[in-house]
Amino acid sequence: MDPQYQPQRIEREAQAHWDATGAFRAVEDPSRPKYYCLSMFPYPSGKLHMGHVRNYTIGDVLTRYYRMRGCNVLQPMGWDAFGLPAENAAIANSQPPAKWTYENIAYMKRQLQSLGFALDWDRELATCDPKYYRWNQWLFLRMLEKGIVYKKTGVVNWDPVDQTVLANEQVIDGRGWRTGALVEKREIPMYYMRITDYAEELLAALDTLPGWPERVKLMQANWIGKSYGVNFAFPYELDGERREMRVFTTRADTIMGVTFCAVAAEHPLAEAAAKRDPKVAAFVAECKRGSVMEADLATIEKAGVPTGIFVTHPLTGERIEVWVGNYVLMGYGEGAVMAVPAHDERDFAFAKKYGLPIKPVIDVGGKPFSTDAWQAWYADYGVCVNSGKYDGLDYAEATDAIAADLHQLGKGDKQVQWRLRDWGISRQRYWGTPIPIVHCDACGDVPVPDADLPVVLPEDCVPDGSGNPLAKRADFVNCKCPRCGKPARRETDTMDTFVDSSWYYSRYCCADNARSMVDERVAHWMPVDQYIGGIEHAILHLLYSRFWTKVMRDLGLMAADEPFTNLLTQGMVLNEIFYRKSANGRITYYNPADVEVRTDDAGKRAGAILKADGQPVESDGIGTMSKSKNNGVDPQALIEQYGADTARFFIIFTSPPEQSLEWSDAGVEGSHRFLKRLWTFCHAYRDAIAGTVPRVMKGEHLPAGWERTHPRLAAARREVHEVLGQVNYDMNRFQFNTVASGAMKILNALAARTSVSDDSVALAAWQWVLAEGTGILLRVLAPITPHVAHALWREIGYGADILHAPWPEPDPHALEQDEITLVVQVNGKRRGEIRVPKDADATAIEQLVLANEAVRRYTEGKAIKKVVVVPGRLVNVVV
């Protein structure tokens, strides 16, 4: 056994052993419980960053833990390989995205392998591989047949200079990131998936997911956004024609307080008004500038313009003016809203700005109302006033009565409204799955026949940032109509990359099947037992995956209702973001490793400079490590300097998995030092315990009563088993940082509390406690630092392979104590402690405490009001 800890050698040997034995190849085996452990697959951005290391280490800890618990574990890996960064890299380097992507995959795969993850590489997949994305196309066609896919127009960001559609990320302060041109909204035809058909089930089924974090379920529920209200019509006349403007409201009880209405710029009423009034036309045009992002729309200054069109209030018959409002969203509800300034904060602000009337119609427990300033309670539920026949009704009564009256008039009804919108999947981009449609002048939009799948994406394109590269490829575009055989044009839009990631988990079960999307092995492995990934995916990716699973189920492809039984949302790994903005508004991000933060004489921060040129750079705060913000930290240096086990231990030890983590490598030394100590410790005692190890592993015990003759050894053993109990608790609640601490505590207990005297009984007990404790320690460490655990397990002779060792359980006998320590408080302040027999009752404890000298100093001359005894913990004397 090497006296020095040599991680590089140990890790090479352990990995070679796992490779040679095919240790992580998962085979369907009905005789053992299956455990499908999946971490979100990475985008091949170039190098791993710390977020990846954290994600995959967490997944690997669970994988190895469940293996030791006796499960047949599948942990696969693949590549979310289509996407925008590859096109950006292509523009920067004049290289096809395919070449860049495959090179990145090769490099990152080596990095993952060097970290020793227990992955079944036989099931590896990449979404940019036609063998994968043909099934995107195949399922798209099935969904088209079922009416789940349909075509309609949608709004996109348009860069008028590059003549290209921009992603939201590429719009910075309303301008194109490369050209600096003001971005415009543009309506184009796109394909949509009817996720709203599944809204009810996606919401209700959240209750069937006890293994999901509450916060994620809450976010999804709010996103789906089921609300109950009333949908009704305001009739109006335009150009001699009778029309209706429909609105939805959750506050029908305030309908008598409507003083105006507002419509979105894209609403037909706004468009009609724009034709008659140049001021309206100018405002509508103004609204069409800027990005389509909701965060932008929600934070812009509320503005509007009157259309000069009046509608009739369906209950009062009043004339109500319609305004165009830049805050009304066409995508939600009817694209038109009734405005009740007295009871809605946005309407209030709008009414104040344009001098519109404000009419209070709800009394909230008599709280005062003033049109001077908005108060939070104006929006509370209350009782109708100023509302004619509805006066005195509460929210539910008024809503019922008003809905009934509207129904009677044929003007409206109660309605369930969803916030969720259908999923637009068309992207005017090159590096994605081609949408399998052919456009024929005679036949229209014709689906590509299954026999012609996949529609293969040419891999030699080099995008230049303008237009749509696929549209420029005559060899791709020009084709024959599958229906009539005449010349036709292939669809050049590709699919949203969320399509790729919505079902990859089921493809891992049967990645080698060339004839069908999925097969019977999906029934064996699905659903995923444990899914691990960043909290940033709490809504979109997870919701799309849930939707896709239900679609596959309804098409008879999969039995599971839900894809992921348990979900662990890992906190983001954050790092500071540095950038410079050029004259035309173009932003360049700089990696923190290339930036030096300056401090003044007082040690205060005084800006930052780029090391390369000494010129200042701006800080954009801290944010999640990403390619686009160039603030990732490459783990390679860490792995090379300290080894994979140190990197894994450190990332686990430094923070609980669900908590976001501001990256700092301060403390890596401590993790490395611990592994060195572990090695030195095992090396020092190996010979002493080697003979005892097989007896411990066979389950033999020391002679009864040894604890009384060797109290120090018994205390050490008790601590090992106490910590083990805590470790097991923490393992099951995913608090791996305290599992790592627990390993350190076990080593401390074994190293510090055990010493041996000359007599042979003590020697035997010492060897026994050490042999048992070290065996526990190595198994606790095996999921976190598998290489060193593997090497030491073999070196000391515990067994051939720690992968197959059973997970340890604490011995209840080791935890027994005759006396326990209670904390004594007087008036809630800690004033001492007291030793009591473990089974002392409350009365006995109370007497002991009141007789205690330390307590008497504080109770002397005071009346004792009460004594609170918390069993096993403390006693509080109230005076």
Added chain:
RNA sequence: GCCCGGAUGGCGAAACUGGUAGACGCAAGGGACUUAAAAUCCCUAGCCCGCAAGGGCGUGCAGGUUCAAAUCCUGCUCCGGGCACCA
């Protein structure tokens, strides 16, 4: 703006259901070993007052409930994630 989280020593954090705040580490200071350094080992340490014994304060801020609050409630501040074309 809306939805969801978070804030505890100089730093990362721990404290399971309201019951000893700061486990386990990092950095720091002191010491041992060494010609010296590295490595390793031992000791100290929340903050303030005090030689000490001891006392006071303390979990982002302001209140509240309780014998007892990091933990529960109300109102804020700041930070992070998401907002449908980054993935």
